[in-house]
């Protein structure tokens with residue numbers, strides 16, 4: 001059902017816009033991060049020109065300018081749709097990967113987000129639905145429609161039981177999700193990416209996903225946008241004490257990358273959860289990831305406190321990320337991401 005603007009019903013819309021407000025309000029300063037204890041090697045003898053440092057990356061069949069993905073953020077309200085329009089255009093211009101937020105509300109309301117593909121015809125665009133929806137009746141059909149609607153290059157399935165269990169209106173039945181993911185991998189022609197939303201994926205879960213045929217993983221660890229806290233803040237005062245002990249649940253990124261890489265040596269791993277700058281992305285690559293993903297930080301670049309949008313600021317932020325990744329590789333004496341990984345192997349012998 002849609003309201004008279006063609007958007008999702010008022011209750012869902014209000015929730016989505018509250019999510020945007022609460023997510024934006026988090027992390028206004030540069031907080032500490034698990035990657036702070038990781039130092040890249042510094043080479044005083046790089047024997048390189050910064051101009052020859054190559055940060056191009058292949059991802060889901062696309063040749064990207066940098067190992068960067070803007071990870072999915074909610075859609076389905078006028079405000080969220082405007083945000084997504086600017087995010088996809090910025091990703092297209094910068095030639096990086098971009099995920100949409102959950103397409104469920106739009107698909108169930110019978111509306112389309114195909115305008116996003118029109119705005120970014122060449123972008124590496126990843127669709128999104130929830131694991132609990134995938135496992136429900138007609139979930140696989142919903143997933144196929146999500147891909148078709150935006151001619152997606154891949155589909156992300158988000159696993160967020162922590163968020164859902166604290167969310168007043170959340171999905172509390174997570175049975176059958178693992179098997180549904182395996183069925184989806186068999187049915188879709190494009191890659192399936194499985195992600196958390198800020199609590200992280202353990203090595204054990206990553207191994208089980210690989211056994212279902214999943215090759216793309218977004219770790220989405222804790223340290224950035226905290227959905228448990230956001231939903232806790234939306235709970236009634238009577239219920240808040242029930243959920244308060246769970247706000248800090250999950251895995252930090254610095255440990256999760258190595259654990260996932262060990263569990264699935266051949267997977268494409270996106271490191272995310274509170275990444276702040278290109279040095280964090282370079283450290284993630286050093287630890288074994290293939291790409292860095294950012295959501296909250298990108299939202300804060302695009303949208304101001306007064307809700308005005310600043311696409312030029314987002315574009316500059318993406319340029320800065322690339323310069324920082326290139327600088328980090330240069331200072332480590334690495335001419336490419338592959339060279340950075342070779343240095344790590346050499347130093348760990």
Ligand SMILES: Cc1cc2nc3c(=O)[nH]c(=O)nc-3n(C[C@H](O)[C@H](O)[C@H](O)COP(=O)(O)O)c2cc1C
Nearest residue numbers: 071072073074101102158197220224225274295296
């Ligand atoms: C406003 C907002 C909405 C989000 N909506 C979704 C969503 O619909 N589906 C999803 O898979 N992840 C969603 N996420 C989670 C992000 O993709 C990401 O995994 C998480 O925020 C951690 O990254 P960060 O710390 O860089 O924000 C959302 C994040 C934000 C900030």
